Amino acid sequence: MQKRTSKMSYNTETIAASLREARTAKGLSQRVLSAMTGVPQAQISRIEAGTVDPRTTSLVALAHALDMELALVPRKAVPAVRSISRQAIGPSSKSIAASLKEMNRISETLRNLQIKMPALEGITQLQKSFAGLERFQSLDIDPDVLRNIRKTMERLPDTSDQQEAIERSLNSIRGLRNQLAHQPLASQAEDRPKPAYSLDEDDDA
Amino acid sequence: MQKRTSKMSYNTETIAASLREARTAKGLSQRVLSAMTGVPQAQISRIEAGTVDPRTTSLVALAHALDMELALVPRKAVPAVRSISRQAIGPSSKSIAASLKEMNRISETLRNLQIKMPALEGITQLQKSFAGLERFQSLDIDPDVLRNIRKTMERLPDTSDQQEAIERSLNSIRGLRNQLAHQPLASQAEDRPKPAYSLDEDDDA
DNA sequence: CTGCATGATGTCGAATAATATATCAATTAT
């Protein structure tokens, strides 16, 4: 009999749950993760559900794509490691995917404004400033902030004081660039709302 | 092609190396670990050598027997986790196997003394006290301390003040029992000599 | 020197993961 246990042990189940939690926290779908790693979407589903006993290289491939590593940890150190892991985790309730989507919508909004109002002062400046944001690869930006910038831009045609609105958008973008340039510490991440479930949570199936 | 890479990636190699290091640190042979886990000795050899891509349950079984757990850790947290793991690791240069050997030799020495000097006061008390030590499963006892106790017992026939020597042995054994009953902290382990290689060491094969 | 223990390697059959591909029900976006 090959299977070590007829039902996955607790540890393998926590690893499977950790993988799914890390993937959803980053706002990635199984198909996107499959494209990133080469592991088929169907197999990712089975791994996360704990219905297969995956090979080490499969776990490692998925972990790497999620900016994580598989590690052997002394049992005594497990509580401390969970605490550290919780602190090191990136954005949770507001996902990277949402940030990417808002960035794309801002790009489109700026193109539309250039077509609609080519003579408006400050549009080119806005575009250049926003292009500076796109240079950062780690798009750990609050999507709510991005949405507010986009909505200000979208309302420009119907705004009486257009110059003032442009100035506000520019200031917001500059603030984001400064924030990204000076990588915020993990302690700052502590202020973010905690996920509904976390790594050290007992999750009885 | 099923194999994810023709050669194991760095992470899988570090896991394999961690397993072997944890096993040797505990003074266990592959055959003993096989008896503890049910994983065949030949398979353990291949897993540690990184010549197979083991299933998750195989890694978990071996990790558990070595008082460790497999965990997913954010890459950012890996250095901190390694530091904590190093601190939490049990005996290294002085192995459990050496402790077991000394415990056995003490048993034998006590039997010999009972045969040689059955009328000696305190021998029965020594035996009872020592039997109390054997009740503890986690034999995390410094084998040097055990060897000193054994040598004191071995020298009893040629000792002028036999009662004093018996008293010293009794006190040593009582001290060990107290130590085991009140699990020593990880900070105490820091005073032990560090292994020649450790978890965070770059180990180019 | 001899015997024993150890880690490594080989072989074979059985079981399972992995892959490719398709499809479905449910959910979300438009």
Add this chain to the structure above:
DNA sequence: ATAATTGATATATTATTCGACATCATGCAG
């Protein structure tokens, strides 16, 4: 309401692990 996306499941095939067993070279204890 419709289209798109998602996670889960099915099927056939292939590749690999796993377990059982044997054996070997090496190092160590006595």
